[in-house]
Amino acid sequence: MTTAPDCPCADCTSTLHETILTWYDDHARDLPWRVPGATGWAVLVSEIMLQQTPVVRVEPAWRAWMHRWPTPADLAAASPAEVLRAWDRLGYPRRALRLREAARTIVAEHGGVVPADEAALRALPGIGAYTAAAVAAFAYGRRTVVLDTNVRRVLGRLVSGMALPPPSQRRAESETAAAMLPEEPERSARWNVAVMELGALVCTARSPQCGQCPVATHCRWRAAEYPADEFATARRTQAWHGTDRQARGRVLAALRTQEELGTHEVGDLWPDAGQLQRVLAGLCLDRLIAAETDLDGVVTGYRLPQE
DNA sequence: AAAGCGGGGCA
DNA sequence: TGCCCAGCTTT
Numbered sequence: 134m135t136t137a138p139d140c141p142c143a144d145c146t147s148t149l150h151e152t153i154l155t156w157y158d159d160h161a162r163d164l165p166w167r168v169p170g171a172t173g174w175a176v177l178v179s180e181i182m183l184q185q186t187p188v189v190r191v192e193p194a195w196r197a198w199m200h201r202w203p204t205p206a207d208l209a210a211a212s213p214a215e216v217l218r219a220w221d222r223l224g225y226p227r228r229a230l231r232l233r234e235a236a237r238t239i240v241a242e243h244g245g246v247v248p249a250d251e252a253a254l255r256a257l258p259g260i261g262a263y264t265a266a267a268v269a270a271f272a273y274g275r276r277t278v279v280l281d282t283n284v285r286r287v288l289g290r291l292v293s294g295m296a297l298p299p300p301s302q303r304r305a306e307s308e309t310a311a312a313m314l315p316e317e318p319e320r321s322a323r324w325n326v327a328v329m330e331l332g333a334l335v336c337t338a339r340s341p342q343c344g345q346c347p348v349a350t351h352c353r354w355r356a357a358e359y360p361a362d363e364f365a366t367a368r369r370t371q372a373w374h375g376t377d378r379q380a381r382g383r384v385l386a387a388l389r390t391q392e393e394l395g396t397h398e399v400g401d402l403w404p405d406a407g408q409l410q411r412v413l414a415g416l417c418l419d420r421l422i423a424a425e426t427d428l429d430g431v432v433t434g435y436r437l438p439q440e
Numbered sequence: 441a442a443a444g445c446g447g448g449g450c451a
Numbered sequence: 452t453g454c455c456c457a458g459c460t461t462t
Contacts, residue, residue, distance in 0.1 A: 185447090187448080223446080227459085
């Protein structure tokens with residue numbers, strides 16, 4: 134059980150709603166997937182790209198993507214190789230393949246229209262709890278809890294008084310978010326994006342701009358004089374240099390710019406031959422690359438999957 | 441619950 | 452260098 138900041142009464146919650154929604158009206162970024170006529174597909178593509186990739190890098194990629202594949206049916210007709218090249222360096226290229234698969238399912242099972250139902254969205258590949266809620270809310274005005282890293286941080290500070298939310302999402306967080314959600318659907322959808330935007334622009338992870346925050350006077354973290362992150366020791370940053378992830382990225386980057394990579398050329402990409410073989414096998418398993426073989430079944434090289 | 445999965449930019 | 456970014460899937 135949780136409450137709104139200050140007190141659980143309807144007046145305080147309503148004040149908070151009004152304050153943040155008004156702030157959003159004045160400060161929202163002008164993003165192409167937020168225009169009034171944005172389709173479910175436009176929103177879905179943006180949400181998949183925004184899974185762990187910042188807005189500034191997504192925006193140009195989204196424009197190019199939507200120009201090339203304006204509907205799910207358009208993407209469903211594309212090859213994996215085309216899709217992976219268009220994904221370029223957004224990171225986590227499996228998202229590109231899953232988006233293509235989602236498009237194929239949307240065509241096959243939903244008449245080519247991105248579904249509005251959260252459960253139907255959740256059943257699509259690459260769409261988890263967050264993305265399903267985001268598409269339902271932002272594309273179709275549904276009333277649902279949208280809980281991303283920004284909302285978790287804003288509510289964690291504002292309501293729970295913590296510097297940063299726990300490493301993994303907890304039930305109490307979604308209960309808090311649910312308790313804060315405006316009743317009217319369209320208003321709830323705007324509330325979700327408004328809180329998210331506040332987290333992205335003002336209540337940032339590194340250096341929050343409390344001087345610019347419309348609800349600073351309601352913030353429990355601020356009221357408690359900014360206690361330190363209690364989960365700091367539990368957060369561990371993953372290594373990068375020399376990892377499989379780096380090796381995978383190097384292979385994909387090479388195949389985005391050349392049609393085929395001979396076994397000799399592949400070997401030049403990475404110093405550890407044994408690790409490289411494991412990485413190539415993993416990439417094949419993930420359908421991110423395909424091995425080319427001669428008549429005897431000996432691997433001669435690798436390509437991006439043509440289908 | 442934890443691990444694996446990219447890549448870039450900034451303090 | 453460490454940390455963060457509109458997370459999802461698999462074990």
